[in-house]
Amino acid sequence: MSAVETQEYAPVFTGKTLERLQEILTRYPTKQAALLPALWLVQGERGWISDRNMVEVGEVLGLTPAYVKGVVTFYTMYHQHPVGANFVQVCTTSPCNICGAEDVVKALLAHTGAKELGATSPDGQWTVIEVECLGACGFATPVLVNDDFVESVTPERVPELVRKYK
């Protein structure tokens, strides 16, 4: 027996999402080559990528579940756990750290209620993580809230930032 066939599972690739995948597949020489964008589609739809999603992606693209898992776990930007509605990434690489990135992280954790890095706030709204270099050393500390890039964040600006996305 291969994949479990009886468990209730709502597939990601139906309707519009399936159409988008098919459109993506036309741009690649093989199905395997479309794995990364296929995973983005899943994360876009579900917010994160579950083990069962990986099996589905494997079935759709003709890859083994282990192979898909290997790719998902290799990259840091695919979420393997549910994350908050707002996903905050703070640069804590050396230059930003010198300019006080650690305090920005502390402030973010306190004001969002997420409490620790990688955890989600009890209201399900916030997840904060540290990242390496967002390429904006001149505007320390840069913070990425979802897809929005915010420069020169200080602990003082954090409450306003959090309010904006609530």
Add this chain to the structure above:
Amino acid sequence: MTTLTIDGRSVTADPDRTILEAARAAGMSDIPTLCWYPKLPIVGNCRICLVSVEGQPKLLPACATKVADGMVVNTESHAAVENRKGVLRLLLERYPADHLRNGGRVSPRNEFEQYVVRYGVVPTPVAERDLALRHGDERPGDPMIRHDMSTCILCTRCVRACEDIQVVGVLDVGLRGEHTEIIVGADGDPDRAGCTWCGECVRVCPTGAIFEVMPRERFTPEQIRHPAKVVRSVCPYCGVGCQLDLHVADGKVARVTSPDIELNTPNQGSTCVKGRFGYDFPQHRDRLTRPLIRKGWSKQRGRWAWQGASGPDRRGGPWRTIEGEGQTEKPAGPPRAVGKSVRELPLLERLDLDIRDRGATPPSWYEPFREATWDEALELVAQELSRIKRERSGDALACFSSAKCSNEENYVMMRMFRAALGTNNIDHCTRLCHSTSVAAMQRALNTSAASGSMREIEEACNVIFIAGANTTESHPVFGAAIKRAHERGATLIVADPRKTELAARADLHLQMQPGTDVALFNAMLGHILARGLEGKRFVADRTRDFGKLRDSVRAMTPEVAAKITGVPAEKIKRAAEIYARGPNTSTLWAMGLTQHANGTDLVTALLNLMLACGMIGRWGAAMLPIRGQNNVQGASDMGAIPFVYTDYRTVKDPKIRDEYARAWGVAPESLSLNEGLMVTEIVKEESGVRGMYIMGENPIISDPDIAHAEHWFRELEFLAVQDLFLTETARYADVVLPGSSFAEKTGTFVNTERRIQLAHRAADLPGQARGDLEILIELSNRLGLKTPHRSAEDVMREIVRVTPSWRGVTYERLEGAGLQYPVPTSDSPGTAFLFDVRFPTADGKASFVPVEYAPPVELPDETFPFVMNTGRQLYHWHTGTMTRRAAGLDQREPTPIMEIHPADAAALGLGDGDPARVTSRRNSLTISCRISKRVARGQVFVPFHFREAAANLLTNPVLDPYAKMAELKCCAVRIEPVD
């Protein structure tokens, strides 16, 4: 050829070879390797094989660098050795190696530690390290394979073995950097990742991070690491005939490995789950250790007489009939321990003994028997067989020989029945296997075996056409070879009513209605002829009666066939064109074609297709009926069938009879000139058979319409059974003789590609059990037939004398990969493929035999709306006598199930695991459902391994007119939920 110097020695090698291959071929095996493994893709990631090459500024990987003329290689230069120490030191930083710190004498536990010791690397203490030991998916609760990833060195051999040898892909590398680990599927569950428990990962792991569970629970680490001996044997299961190395400790098989991959063995180092983990049944406590005689037999004045009950209770006992078992409630599957680390599991939970005993012999079955001495038992058997011969005739006796027993045993058995008892009533399970293939091949080509080899499928064929064979479950090692061929680019076409693993990955899956194969093949052939794609020269030069064939298929257009088979006409046409264009097409089939009441016609239609396209007699164009049992080919070759002596020489010819009479030292008249009865004819009231001798078969589970068969066996005057266990058949016997398992005997076996292989005795016989050959020799002598043979090799010498195509066979020559017969002379290398010049018919040509489509005997109707198909599961073997007593296998499939399509199940209100009642025109049984899209709508699949839900209670005993095969694959049934 390229000439280079390795460590001062001049070595020549093919220019395609790597430095490593050249060195090993020259007998210099000292270059260490970790990530490299034979047959696996080269990744060169471990860097331990780096060597110095003169003129190169840096060290080069020996495993990935091709040889070049004039190259000067130093494998143990200072730089190379220092590099290896560095590699080992780095790997040891994550390896629990405190036991290697003791200095002085250190005993390496595995391949990796051997290098650590060899290069004198001292690991830092685990407690002083920064990095924690590695972890990863552990397969907790797994009955056969577990992981302890703290010793993983990430060589990725397991990943590549799973992906590239077995073509499954359960394992991969997950995460990154210091967190990198080996992962199992997406969620750590091997089941969901498609694992088949073949153990290829166990075989290739150099550190024991992936390990077998069973040996560790029964034997000490010392016994496993240093077995008393390692003995070459042949797997006791399917017809692939994998060679196995049995590791022996304490007189028992402790562990199974597969021999060196470079040998030209059928399995090239691989095994499936049954071969690697199904070896423990000989140690099961149910093993018979003393002869048994039914209470009621007693000896008076020098003769045995029956004093017990007469009538229906004569063979009674405190058990349910198989029919009765069929009605019982079925237990649910066992709970599996999940989510716990391997180290946390208590010993008992690791191996659930209750589950192991589910298919075992209930103690009450022994009640009607008393233990006896060998002298008593053999005397009684000899007396009764002789009495029935004297009072009735030799033809009132019959024998089921065994496709699980060696050639020597089958030979002595048929010699005994023919020469001492004067009857040709000797047959074995080939009747319910490939008898129809043999009938069809005899008719068309006058041959009885495969034309080609398994290896040519993997290496040379362009199109693989598989009909009615679930190869990845029934012949898994060959199934993997087919998948490798498909990966290499061969086109795969599968004709099967079920969506089997191969069907799912095939380029074309022709999912026809069961039993409509003739229509499908004739339509393919008709389309080929209409397009003029047939092999015109082959047809003209090598065949007869083509005209008749052309007329016979004209009416069966793809459109007509589409209506009958349910396969779209367009698909039939495409399959036909691919088949005919080849250029090398191999034709494979198994029980899906043969187990029908018109099986001979089904196979004939396929042979017509094959011959019309000329797809035989070349390397890459093989005709391969895939044989079911490890010696079903050999048992037939040895004449354990009713019509022929060895080498398929007819019993009807007085000249041939004289030759055998001389060889056996008997009067020619004592051998019968009449063909004997076949398995399916014997088990009938009108057969006149009153006494039977059965060796290693269990017809009460494997025969069609069991309720009838069971009744028939109870009515016999005398029944002797020679087996390992008190089987469902043996419980009705007068005398039960405890025989020997595959591990306890020396003998030869013939696999599906005509390869004669030698298995050596490894384990001790339990209690007073005796070798099967020894029992037969003694019984032959007691029956008055002079049988002076002292060993299997002795018997082989006689076989060779009376079997022209085996004349060049000796035990000495069989060591290693064995020989593919014909081996007519002592210098013949054997024959990898046949019929390159002529067929073994009178005029050297093959004949076309036109066949017409006829619908299956039982079609679904309102009362019986489903078609039931029967067959094998991956984890079980035939009547379960062996595999249900193999702990690991039985835990995987402990209870009988029926596969049913989700839509059908929903319509009937059945959920996964729900009990259902299945009823055919003959009988009914209860079984639990497994919902699966592998079966098409309107069809169900029931494996025939389980006595508590024996599929053959339901099957139809109607017979093929030529081969007397029963309609095992297709019967109409009704399905109802059970409250």
